[in-house]
Amino acid sequence: MTEIFGVPTQALFGQLLIGLINGSFYALLSLGLAVIFGLLNIINFTHGAQYMLGAFVAYLLANLAGLGYWWALLLVPPLVGASGIVIERLMISRLYKLDHLYGLLLTFGLALIIQGVFRNIYGSSGQPYAIPPELAGGRNLGFMFLPNYRAWIIGASLVVCLGTWFVVERTRLGAYLRAATENPVLVQSFGINVPRMVTLTYGFGVALAALAGVMAAPIYQVSPQMGADLIIVVFAVVVIGGMGSIAGAIVTGFGLGLIEGLTKVFYPEASNTVIFIIMAIVLLIRPAGLFGTQK
Amino acid sequence: MKRNLLSTMIGAAFALAAAGAQAQISDGVIKIGVMNDMSGLYADIAGPGSVTAAKMAVEDFGAARRGMKVEVIGADHQNKPDIGSNIARTWYDVDKVDAIFDVPTSSVALAINQITRDKGRAFINSGAATSDLTGKACSPNTVHWTYDTWMLANGTGSAIVKTGGDSWFFLTADYAFGHALERDTEAVVVKNGGKVLGKVRHPFPGTDFSSFLLQAQTSKAKVIGLANAGGDTINSIKQAAEFGITKGGQNLAGMLVFITDVHGLGLNTAQGLIFTETFYWDLNDGTRAWSKRFAAANGGKYPSMVQAGVYASVLHYLKAVEAAKTDDGTKVVAQMKAMPTDDPLFGKGSIRADGRKLHPAYLVEVKKPNESKGPYDYYKVRATIPAEQAFRPLNAGECPLVK
Numbered sequence: 138m139t140e141i142f143g144v145p146t147q148a149l150f151g152q153l154l155i156g157l158i159n160g161s162f163y164a165l166l167s168l169g170l171a172v173i174f175g176l177l178n179i180i181n182f183t184h185g186a187q188y189m190l191g192a193f194v195a196y197l198l199a200n201l202a203g204l205g206y207w208w209a210l211l212l213v214p215p216l217v218g219a220s221g222i223v224i225e226r227l228m229i230s231r232l233y234k235l236d237h238l239y240g241l242l243l244t245f246g247l248a249l250i251i252q253g254v255f256r257n258i259y260g261s262s263g264q265p266y267a268i269p270p271e272l273a274g275g276r277n278l279g280f281m282f283l284p285n286y287r288a289w290i291i292g293a294s295l296v297v298c299l300g301t302w303f304v305v306e307r308t309r310l311g312a313y314l315r316a317a318t319e320n321p322v323l324v325q326s327f328g329i330n331v332p333r334m335v336t337l338t339y340g341f342g343v344a345l346a347a348l349a350g351v352m353a354a355p356i357y358q359v360s361p362q363m364g365a366d367l368i369i370v371v372f373a374v375v376v377i378g379g380m381g382s383i384a385g386a387i388v389t390g391f392g393l394g395l396i397e398g399l400t401k402v403f404y405p406e407a408s409n410t411v412i413f414i415i416m417a418i419v420l421l422i423r424p425a426g427l428f429g430t431q432k
Numbered sequence: 433m434k435r436n437l438l439s440t441m442i443g444a445a446f447a448l449a450a451a452g453a454q455a456q457i458s459d460g461v462i463k464i465g466v467m468n469d470m471s472g473l474y475a476d477i478a479g480p481g482s483v484t485a486a487k488m489a490v491e492d493f494g495a496a497r498r499g500m501k502v503e504v505i506g507a508d509h510q511n512k513p514d515i516g517s518n519i520a521r522t523w524y525d526v527d528k529v530d531a532i533f534d535v536p537t538s539s540v541a542l543a544i545n546q547i548t549r550d551k552g553r554a555f556i557n558s559g560a561a562t563s564d565l566t567g568k569a570c571s572p573n574t575v576h577w578t579y580d581t582w583m584l585a586n587g588t589g590s591a592i593v594k595t596g597g598d599s600w601f602f603l604t605a606d607y608a609f610g611h612a613l614e615r616d617t618e619a620v621v622v623k624n625g626g627k628v629l630g631k632v633r634h635p636f637p638g639t640d641f642s643s644f645l646l647q648a649q650t651s652k653a654k655v656i657g658l659a660n661a662g663g664d665t666i667n668s669i670k671q672a673a674e675f676g677i678t679k680g681g682q683n684l685a686g687m688l689v690f691i692t693d694v695h696g697l698g699l700n701t702a703q704g705l706i707f708t709e710t711f712y713w714d715l716n717d718g719t720r721a722w723s724k725r726f727a728a729a730n731g732g733k734y735p736s737m738v739q740a741g742v743y744a745s746v747l748h749y750l751k752a753v754e755a756a757k758t759d760d761g762t763k764v765v766a767q768m769k770a771m772p773t774d775d776p777l778f779g780k781g782s783i784r785a786d787g788r789k790l791h792p793a794y795l796v797e798v799k800k801p802n803e804s805k806g807p808y809d810y811y812k813v814r815a816t817i818p819a820e821q822a823f824r825p826l827n828a829g830e831c832p833l834v835k
Contacts, residue, residue, distance in 0.1 A: 152643055152646065155640075156643075158642070261476045262476040262663065262666065262696030265696065282649075286674070358670065405632050405644065408635055
């Protein structure tokens with residue numbers, strides 16, 4: 138059997154595939170963050186908590202209303218997105234004129250409150266959430282056993298990421314959005330309701346986080362701190378990709394998943410720091426991130 | 433006149449002695465600090481439930497009736513040794529805390545072990561696992577109550593090797609606890625004629641274990657030993673099922689599993705797991721009665737062995753304070769070791785010179801969903817390991833106090 142640095146190539150393929158799956162989550166989450174930062178200039182620290190909310194609402198739908206995974210996929214993003222809209226209208230909209238730091242403090246505080254409330258009710262061990270029967274099981278690819286559910290995650294995440302990129306970068310609606318971030322007054326004078334557009338954008342970003350939460354529920358434990366564990370890494374992904382760059386968030390999300398996957402094989406102890414090392418290097422060489430443009 | 437003088441002097445001496453006895457309880461209050469993970473992956477194992485358990489012990493001891501003033505406070509060390517050390521110093525220096533209880537997370541426990549020794553207070557650990565607390569790092573100010581890595585390795589490890597699981601691969605949490613558990617289990621596996629094919633150390637806390645599980649799968653080991661705890665163990669077990677590892681013929685050995693983990697996993701995923709605990713709520717009338725009271729005070733959640741350990745250790749600590757008539761840490765710990773222990777949760781037992789509390793351990797198997805009568809009816813007790821066999825022999829721990 139051929140080997141690379143003492144690791145059989147077959148095993149390496151498996152590890153790369155797993156890296157790609159984790160990358161799907163990074164990409165989905167950083168996508169929402171990038172949309173919100175790019176268009177609202179808000180550093181949304183509540184993102185992790187909203188991802189956790191997505192998973193919890195799916196769990197509650199299953200246990201209280203008997204609605205399974207596919208219903209959750211359909212219902213949870215708009216539900217949690219709507220809660221995001223309420224937060225934006227009531228609180229965040231008051232901070233647009235202030236420094237970024239205030240938005241960060243507000244959203245960080247909100248994240249702590251939401252997580253605290255859920256921990257108080259559900260404890261920290263988390264709740265089980267079953268893989269939908271349609272996606273249970275898996276197939277043997279020869280070099281590894283790929284659970285069907287994980288294959289679905291890669292596919293679904295790619296579709297959502299590319300769809301979002303297309304809407305923001307290639308459609309008229311996206312053009313309005315981007316114009317509104319550059320010069321809101323001018324866009325408003327064309328008769329476009331900029332504040333409403335901004336509110337809906339925040340809701341959309343939150344809905345993306347909730348969608349990632351629903352997709353994560355069957356493989357991770359639905360627990361209050363699931364978002365807090367992930368959010369720091371996702372921020373690093375956004376910074377490396379370039380704050381606000383949508384393509385950057387997607388490409389770095391998947392790319393860093395792969396790099397992390399390789400680290401887990403060759404030097405597992407460093408697998409949770411490797412992303413931050415890359416972040417430090419990128420910031421030194423390209424302070425605006427790989428895909429960012431200096432403003 | 434002479435006699436009068438004499439009696440006055442004797443009276444004064446008695447008064448002084450009495451005042452002296454009174455002053456032995458520093459500032460008139462016995463202050464108990466329960467420190468653990470209140471918000472992270474170990475919060476269900478210990479957390480606010482441990483504070484509840486400590487308060488129940490104070491109440492059951494009847495401190496008020498005996499004229500002792502006892503106060504219980506809690507704090508969150510967030511599983512970080514630096515944060516835990518700062519809290520311990522503030523507690524000892526500013527808040528006049530007399531004894532620190534619980535402290536899961538071995539790295540934090542080892543830090544507080546040292547600080548307590550330097551300050552001459554008392555540290556009664558329930559939550560941490562490292563057997564070094566009564567080994568190389570043993571201290572005259574520390575008692576290790578509930579369990580340790582040697583006991584887990586000995587109970588679970590030898591049972592599994594003896595039933596044919598003779599080749600192992602370890603998934604280890606990369607910090608003091610994981611390392612100690614891996615070391616102690618490896619020793620048991622090798623001693624019983626098994627071999628270790630490989631190990632991988634994962635960051636603590638982790639979320640995705642699929643990469644590590646795949647490495648374990650490639651190793652073709654019969655048993656994948658999970659030298660981690662809490663949320664890490666839950667996610668490892670869940671993802672092992674997802675990747676068809678257990679179906680492929682490899683078995684998982686959760687080296688440290690708590691009832692709260694089984695509750696979180698659900699019996700469908702957890703059934704058949706074998707591991708060792710020193711407490712289960714459904715052992716006898718005493719444990720059942722206490723656990724029902726505890727659950728009522730803890731939002732319906734049943735006690736983990738760590739929380740049970742906090743209750744029993746606070747009870748014994750208070751008995752020792754009363755008997756020694758002082759809250760001086762070193763003297764109270766010496767008294768705790770001198771007195772036999774007796775409580776409804778762990779039964780009769782003792783504390784050894786190295787600080788190790790001795791009681792039986794139970795090898796349990798998780799029930800199938802159709803065997804369980806409802807929430808928390810989870811274990812079948814497969815074997816009871818007597819106290820003298822459950823823990824590491826006194827002379828094998830390299831504790832400097834034992835010479």
